[in-house]
Amino acid sequence: MSTALQVSNLVKRFGGLVATNNLSFSLKEGESLGLIGPNGAGKTTVFSQIMGELRQNSGTIELFGDEISTLSTPQRIRAGVSRTYQIPRPFGEMSVAENIRVGLMPDNIWQMIVSPPDTRRERELALSVGFLKADLGRMPTELAMGDLRKLEMARTMATAPKVMLLDEVFAGLTTGEIAQISDLIQSMRKDGMTFLIVSHDLPALEPLIDRAIAIERGTMIAEGTFSEVMNDKAVQASYLGGV
């Protein structure tokens, strides 16, 4: 298996605060990696740097062997990496189908004008995350948090990523919705999708990942299988408050 994502010696400073401290990790193609740590550990900052929403002070990010640090966010997405956000960001005055449509669009104005929307693919993506056909015309204001997360997943999947970064994908979901999203992730893993997943819901996260890394204040403190990381003394001291 080749390396899908390689993060090397990543450093991000906000004034005097070091948010990412010489962080290195890699993800093999088809692998699922959990990124865990307490609140404020810098997990979302790592995501933002991979996506180009924040520029690192130093270090490199490679996607399938190509350095992507100089690319803009849309270019990185076209290169094959996409993310969901902790707080869903739907297009408020567009239906579920139209929200997914934006993710499916080519980054080419002429193509946007001349080729019609792929409504079949919109429906497929909506159904794959657990929406019903009747939901396609619903507006985000009518959706519960779980549905908004599903919509976020569908729009991210619409960009045809090879590597998906999922940020707190279970936050605010009911047990049933967690099971639904988990099933979706498992089925995508079987299809070869590569995942980097941040979640505070550790029981839900465990079955979805091959290994985990734990960070604290931007520094990696443990790496290994889920149980190895959770049994690590440093992790227990920082993340679990020493229990």
Add this chain to the structure above:
Amino acid sequence: MGLRWFHFALWGGLIVGMLLLPQVVSNGTLRTMIFANYLAIFAISWDVLSGRTGYVSFGHPFLIGIGAYTTAILTKRFDVPVEISIPVAVLFTMIAGLLVLLPALRIRGSYFALVTLAFMELLYQLVQVIRPDLTGGTRGMSGIQTLTRGAANGYYLSTTLMLTIAVSMWLLMKTRLGTALSAIGMNEESVRGSGLSTTRLKAFAFLTSAMIAGLGGAFYVHYLGSLAPRALFDINFLFTIIVAALLGGTSTIIGPMIGAFFMTFLLEYLRPVLPGAERYFVYGAIALLLYMYQPKGLVELVRRGFKSLNKGRTA
């Protein structure tokens, strides 16, 4: 967002109705409609940019002015035929549109609005001091070639221009491009997060908006036959454009048209009763009330009317 047969039927009905109008209304009404047509063009231009992307432009008179001044100077001072001067004016306005785009790459919201307002004021000052022999300075220009004679011909020309722009923009905004531009207005970061270059999309919106403003400005000056900088680069003119778009309903193309006609006729009918600036209080109050109770504008009221008609028919 899809196209339906009744959309084309409605456009067809509107086009036929507007073209038959000179047979039934007075020349005075036609002249009012000419102004409404040009206001509709300017409001559509504003809507394509600001109504869609949420980048509120206070600089549209700047774009309209570039178009108007370019063709006026070319035809009056250099005897360039209008067949050439108008396309050149549109091209110049599009280049100016790119200048307006530059701040939008870094700022948005009220800051963007203020920067674009500065563009309008800048051009007002410049036309007075730079080559007044060409621009006419503070007095402006008169004796500019007109394209039509008589109210009916002026009406047909302005109506054809306005409807061509409106239908083209309506069709364009019905495509996925329209969806993407609207998405920028809702959440620009999410559009970038969906893999789309917002810079490219915004540039397209700015250029299209500038093209319409330039085209409208050029034809408008060839209708008026004169050009007064204080009237063109005027805050009232700017707000009339914006209020027409908001009143009619932004992001719809048809809304700014309805808003432009509503406002032009409202102000015209109020003129005998309230001849002074107090007319603007009345339209301000109507705009405020409508915006409070129906922020989606007059077009939403029309849409609801059609829906209830349809319900009544199927019941």
